[in-house]
Amino acid sequence: MSKHCDICSMYFQNDYALQGHLAGKKHLKGLERFEIMERSIVVLSLPKFIPARRLIHFFQQYGVIKGHQFGPNYLIIEFCDRSSAEALLNKPIWIDNVKLNIEKRKAHNNLKRSKSEKQNSSMENTDSISYDNIKYIFEEKSTFDNQLMMFLNAVQLTDIELETRYNSICTQMDKIFKEIFPRCKTYRFGSTQTGLGFKECDLDIYMDIGEPIYENTSKSTDAWTMCKIFKKVKKIMYRMNCVFSNIILIPKAKTPIIKFYYVRTNVSCDISFKNGLGVYKSNLIKYCISLDNRLKPLMLLIKYWARHFKISSGQKISNYALVLLIIFYLQQPSVNIIPPLMVLKSTCQPQIINGWQANFNENAVLPPITNKNNIPQLLHGFFFFYATFEFKAQVICPIDGMVHTESEFKNIKDLPSCMNRYKAYVKEDESLKFNVNKPMCVQDPIELCHNVTASTQFSTLDSVVRYCAIGAEICAISSKNDYIDLMRTLLTTDLKKKGKFNITISANQSQYGSNSMETCVSTTEKTKFSNDDWYSTVFNIVKDIFEKVFMVQVEVLPVETEAKQQKVEMLSDVHIEKQQTVTLHCTGTHCIWRNRRIDNNVLDPSLSCLQKEALMSEQTIENCGKEKIINRTNLDFICTFKKKDSLKVILTVSNKRCDDHVFQEFACFARDKIAEIINRTLIHMQQFNKS
Numbered sequence: 001m002s003k004h005c006d007i008c009s010m011y012f013q014n015d016y017a018l019q020g021h022l023a024g025k026k027h028l029k030g031l032e033r034f035e036i037m038e039r040s041i042v043v044l045s046l047p048k049f050i051p052a053r054r055l056i057h058f059f060q061q062y063g064v065i066k067g068h069q070f071g072p073n074y075l076i077i078e079f080c081d082r083s084s085a086e087a088l089l090n091k092p093i094w095i096d097n098v099k100l101n102i103e104k105r106k107a108h109n110n111l112k113r114s115k116s117e118k119q120n121s122s123m124e125n126t127d128s129i130s131y132d133n134i135k136y137i138f139e140e141k142s143t144f145d146n147q148l149m150m151f152l153n154a155v156q157l158t159d160i161e162l163e164t165r166y167n168s169i170c171t172q173m174d175k176i177f178k179e180i181f182p183r184c185k186t187y188r189f190g191s192t193q194t195g196l197g198f199k200e201c202d203l204d205i206y207m208d209i210g211e212p213i214y215e216n217t218s219k220s221t222d223a224w225t226m227c228k229i230f231k232k233v234k235k236i237m238y239r240m241n242c243v244f245s246n247i248i249l250i251p252k253a254k255t256p257i258i259k260f261y262y263v264r265t266n267v268s269c270d271i272s273f274k275n276g277l278g279v280y281k282s283n284l285i286k287y288c289i290s291l292d293n294r295l296k297p298l299m300l301l302i303k304y305w306a307r308h309f310k311i312s313s314g315q316k317i318s319n320y321a322l323v324l325l326i327i328f329y330l331q332q333p334s335v336n337i338i339p340p341l342m343v344l345k346s347t348c349q350p351q352i353i354n355g356w357q358a359n360f361n362e363n364a365v366l367p368p369i370t371n372k373n374n375i376p377q378l379l380h381g382f383f384f385f386y387a388t389f390e391f392k393a394q395v396i397c398p399i400d401g402m403v404h405t406e407s408e409f410k411n412i413k414d415l416p417s418c419m420n421r422y423k424a425y426v427k428e429d430e431s432l433k434f435n436v437n438k439p440m441c442v443q444d445p446i447e448l449c450h451n452v453t454a455s456t457q458f459s460t461l462d463s464v465v466r467y468c469a470i471g472a473e474i475c476a477i478s479s480k481n482d483y484i485d486l487m488r489t490l491l492t493t494d495l496k497k498k499g500k501f502n503i504t505i506s507a508n509q510s511q512y513g514s515n516s517m518e519t520c521v522s523t524t525e526k527t528k529f530s531n532d533d534w535y536s537t538v539f540n541i542v543k544d545i546f547e548k549v550f551m552v553q554v555e556v557l558p559v560e561t562e563a564k565q566q567k568v569e570m571l572s573d574v575h576i577e578k579q580q581t582v583t584l585h586c587t588g589t590h591c592i593w594r595n596r597r598i599d600n601n602v603l604d605p606s607l608s609c610l611q612k613e614a615l616m617s618e619q620t621i622e623n624c625g626k627e628k629i630i631n632r633t634n635l636d637f638i639c640t641f642k643k644k645d646s647l648k649v650i651l652t653v654s655n656k657r658c659d660d661h662v663f664q665e666f667a668c669f670a671r672d673k674i675a676e677i678i679n680r681t682l683i684h685m686q687q688f689n690k691s
Helices: 015-022 027-039 050-058 083-090 113-126 144-155 159-179 225-237 277-290 293-308 319-331 341-344 375-387 406-410 416-430 458-481 486-492 531-549 573-579 609-626 660-688
Strands: 002-004 010-012 038-045 065-070 074-079 099-105 183-191 203-208 246-249 257-262 267-272 394-397 402-405 500-506 518-522 555-556 582-591 633-642 647-656
Touching: 002 225, 002 500, 010 027, 010 402, 027 038, 027 074, 027 083, 027 394, 038 083, 050 065, 050 144, 050 246, 074 159, 074 582, 074 609, 083 099, 083 246, 083 406, 144 293, 144 486, 144 500, 159 203, 159 225, 183 402, 203 277, 225 518, 267 277, 267 406, 267 555, 277 319, 277 531, 293 319, 293 375, 293 416, 293 486, 319 375, 319 394, 375 582, 402 406, 458 486, 458 660, 531 609, 609 660, 633 660, 647 660
Parallel strands: 203 267, 500 518
Antiparallel strands: 002 010, 038 074, 038 099, 065 074, 183 203, 246 257, 257 267, 394 402, 500 647, 555 582, 582 633, 633 647
16 A cells, blocks of 8 residues: 655655655655744735834734745744644734735745845844844833833743754754663753743753763773764764754864754754753753842843843853853842852752762742842943943952952962862862953852853953943933833944934934934924925024033034134024035033933923923033032034935034043933934924924
């Protein structure tokens, strides 16, 4: 009797032939395509009035989206779980009173695309959590909590993905390698184990082969060495090319690894066979995160921030080191959310691996957490802590939650008793001493001789400190507005673009540029302003913002057609109409963005936004004087006012002689504030027919 493969639509004469086909590369690829089709849908005839990002957000409520692809008039969505697609196919789906035309994805409706569309789709799925792909979350004026929830849904690895795509790899690895390691056991470690994994992240695997591993073959010809393990594993991986691809062996590393791509679930993996301490370190971090429900969102946000600005990974700061920095901050007496890790390790029978205590007491009785700060406040504290931290000659030690000096590590008898095991190690072998001759020193809480930031360079540390400084200022400014703009401002303030920001003012519609430092304003009712006075109106508002809100002195720099400078107050509307570009030099000493508030004043509702902000600046300066707060610095910047066709102006604000961090603080406050004031003031003028 012939046998049939439903996936490939092929017949076979007997079971043996069918089984051979089912194990073959062609069938496995066909099976993978079939599974993708089963968990995918196609939305045809897209409603033109609904933005693309809103459609994606709408479908996220039905399940985690693995990838999506827009065509000329269709949308293909692939979910991580088959049940999500089935739920959408089994009932009518409506959005804004429009019924969506949803069909099951099939081979024939994977519509043909041009070469450029394929490239765009590939780029989109290469880094699905890049800021460009999730920035829509922060563009809608919702609360910080709502933005954070949407952000986490968009970037973090879900339990379903973890189970179906990652856990299955470990199970299969045990089965595959039983033939050479009968007692092998595979473990996940790193971000997939701690719960801090992002979508499409790599999988770190440790395989315990169940046998001792020796440095060389002197013990016995049958002894396992790293060279022999690599040789055997490589042979199996190359033989099973339908399961493993992109195989790269790195045998000379401190911890030798094999990198590969697991074809069946599309995951990049690193596997190691030496030193299983990574598993215990991951379990320790996972436990620390479980102590408070604020910690996982906080750590994911900081981890994403570091990834976005390329502070973490590679030769910079490892994700593991970054998490230890967060834990250390949370151990400080002023925060007191995570206890010193020695508290967890001292109340259980030590389990020694490679000479170090790897275990901890998961049932330790800890004092209740009294810290009630919300996530933005904890984030602010983290940034401020490391922006002002003295890294030179100090070692960060999560084992006791304290800083120890370079001299203490050189003269080990001065170290506390929680490091007795480290002291004993160093007495036996001086080469195991903690390396303090580095720009940044963070002690591993298990391998106490290991500096987890030993490869961090001065340039990276400098970037960390500067990004933390501006992050702290962004948090402080955002607190005045319930942190609504916190995440957007935090992720768009790039120190590499530290000297300039742009604002586009248009009488038509907002036009967003690619520069993350660009802000746009629109005034839709341009009929209220004639072409003759629109430019001069906007210019005068800008001038008043600088002088009355930012409290700076403004002068006009000469242009090629003029022989001398001309003061702003002498600049006529006729002059503005004639010039295509006007350049303003602004200087001042007031940091009106710090401690900005109005006390016990009820502002007149008939005042324009510009007038209200001007009063607030005056009050801020007065309050600082009463409270004897030093709130002065050097502001020195250039603003070019450039006219464009169709009633549009581009403002470019550039640093001239400010300190970098001062200009960044000013930019964080000013770029959104200028846009807001212009927009609301123009609307106010239209409503009250003011000139």
